[in-house]
Structures are given as structure tokens and as C-alpha cells.
Amino acid sequence: MTESSSTDYVATGPRRGGGPHPGLLALISLALFLAGLIVGAALSGGATLQSPFAETSDVVARFADHAFATRVAALFQFGSAVPLGIYAATVYARQLRLGIRVPGPAIGLYGGITASLLLLVSSMTTWVLSRAEVSVDGALTHALAYLSFITGGVGYVVGLGLLVAGLAVPALILKLVPAWLAWTGLVIAALSELSFVSMVVEPLQVLLPIGRFGGAIWLIIVGFLLPQTRAAANRERP
Structure with a gap:
């Protein structure tokens, strides 16, 4: 990397702050998602947390027996997607x-919007699965369960990884956040992107919670630390 690389990242001129606080947006998004997991699990005895990789009869029974819990979980999941999309636009x-x-910023915006939209699709698919008219068809129910999983799992995490990367790379080069935090973001982003291989190699699904929760926590921290203006960024540099 040449000495002029940092200047390539900077366009001088006055900039004004404004807009919602990204740290709070990321915090709200994670809180709503966790609330959906906790409330859904409490109402269903943990059934809403079960994997779609089960026998069709078990998957159908889960949605048929715990329709209300599934609907509530979908509600919170839908709600968590909205502040995530606003976060991507704000940063x-x-x-x-x-x-x-x-x-970098455009890549991050693309990733954040993708993650938000796929989480919306996943939550709406989950809501559809809570309907009694759907659960009577075993093949359809199982297919929709897979769709909800892939969009809210691999699709969401890969998009979230792009959002993290789009923030971490410029932040590392311009020293907008501590170096260890930027490098942590790059590792999370890399693992998130690698999670798409789990579509074929199922043991790599272990990367999904790393990308989902690791990325969400990272976005919260960066949302509170990211400078609002060039003047503030210059003051915070060593």
C-alpha cells in the first residue's frame, strides 16, 4: 500500500452531522431479534428454535402446535430488520x-440493505408458516421452513458481513476506530462470507451465529465510536 492510499480515501470539505444514532439503531435491532428468540422459545417450550433439518412430520407438528409462538417470533424478527436497514443508510x-x-461505503450499504430485506423475507415466510391453512400441506410447510432458514440464516449473515466489511476497511485505513476493533470486524466479515459454504457443507453452519451475533455486537460498538465529521476524526487520530 502506498503512502497516498489514505488520501485516496478522503475527500476534503465541510461535512455536517445528523440523522439517527447508528449505535442505538444497531442496539435496537439486536434487542428486538433477541426478544423474538426469547419470547418465541418461552411460548413454545423451545420449539421455535428447532432446526428445519428434521423429518417433515416433526417440522409440520412444530408449526401446527405452536402457531402463536411462531407468529410472535416472526413479529419481532420483522421489527429487528427495519432499524438494521436504517443503520446501513445512516453509516x-x-x-x-x-x-x-x-x-467500501457502497458495498456496506448493499450488504446492510440485503441483510435487512432477507430478514424481512424470512420473518414473513415464518408468519406464513404459522397459518393453519399452510401447515396442512407437509411438503409446502417443510419447503417454506427451509426458505425461512436460508434467507434469515446464510442470506442475512452474508449481507451483514458485507456491511461490517464496508465499515471496517475504511475505518482501519483512516484510523476512525481502534485498530483492534477494525481487525475484529474484518475477521467477523470474513467468517460471515465463508458461511455461504454451509449451503453444501452443513457443519459450517456453526459460522452463522458467529456472523449474526458477532456482527451485530460489532456494529453496535462501531455505531457509538464512528466519528461524525472529519474534524472529529482528525482530533481522534494519534
Whole structure:
């Protein structure tokens, strides 16, 4: 990397702050998602946390016997997707205010919007699975369960990884956050992107919770630490 690489990341000029606080948005998103897991599990005795990789009869019975719990879990999951999308737009605008003029912010925006939309699709599919009219068809129920899993699992985590990477790379080069935090983000992003291999190698599904919760916590921390203006970023540099 040449000495001019940092300047390639910066466009000078005044920038103004504004918009919702990204740290709070990420915190709200994670809180709603966790609430959906906890409330859904409490109402169903843990059935809503079970994997779709089971016998069709077991999958059908789970949604038929715990329709209300499934619907509540879908509600919270839907709610958590909205602040995530707003977060992606907010940090994208902030990176532009910081003068970052490389593909990173756009990649992060694409990843964040993708993650938010796929989480919405997953939650709406889960809501459909809670309907009695659907659970009478075993093959359809199992197919929708797989769709809910792949969109809210691999699809969501890969998108979230792109959002993390789009923040971590410029933050590392411009020293917008501590170096250890930026490197942690890069590791989380790499593991999140690698999780797509789990579509064929199922043991790699262990990467999904790492990307989901590790990425969410990382976004919260960065949301509180990311400078709002170039002047603030310059003051925070060593």
C-alpha cells in the first residue's frame, strides 16, 4: 500500500452531522431479534428454535402446535430488520460526510440493505408458516421452513458481513476506530462470507451465529465510536 492510499480515501470539505444514532439503531435491532428468540422459545417450550433439518412430520407438528409462538417470533424478527436497514443508510451517509470516496461505503450499504430485506423475507415466510391453512400441506410447510432458514440464516449473515466489511476497511485505513476493533470486524466479515459454504457443507453452519451475533455486537460498538465529521476524526487520530 502506498503512502497516498489514505488520501485516496478522503475527500476534503465541510461535512455536517445528523440523522439517527447508528449505535442505538444497531442496539435496537439486536434487542428486538433477541426478544423474538426469547419470547418465541418461552411460548413454545423451545420449539421455535428447532432446526428445519428434521423429518417433515416433526417440522409440520412444530408449526401446527405452536402457531402463536411462531407468529410472535416472526413479529419481532420483522421489527429487528427495519432499524438494521436504517443503520446501513445512516453509516453510509456518515462515511460520505467523512470524505470516504471508495467502494467500501457502497458495498456496506448493499450488504446492510440485503441483510435487512432477507430478514424481512424470512420473518414473513415464518408468519406464513404459522397459518393453519399452510401447515396442512407437509411438503409446502417443510419447503417454506427451509426458505425461512436460508434467507434469515446464510442470506442475512452474508449481507451483514458485507456491511461490517464496508465499515471496517475504511475505518482501519483512516484510523476512525481502534485498530483492534477494525481487525475484529474484518475477521467477523470474513467468517460471515465463508458461511455461504454451509449451503453444501452443513457443519459450517456453526459460522452463522458467529456472523449474526458477532456482527451485530460489532456494529453496535462501531455505531457509538464512528466519528461524525472529519474534524472529529482528525482530533481522534494519534
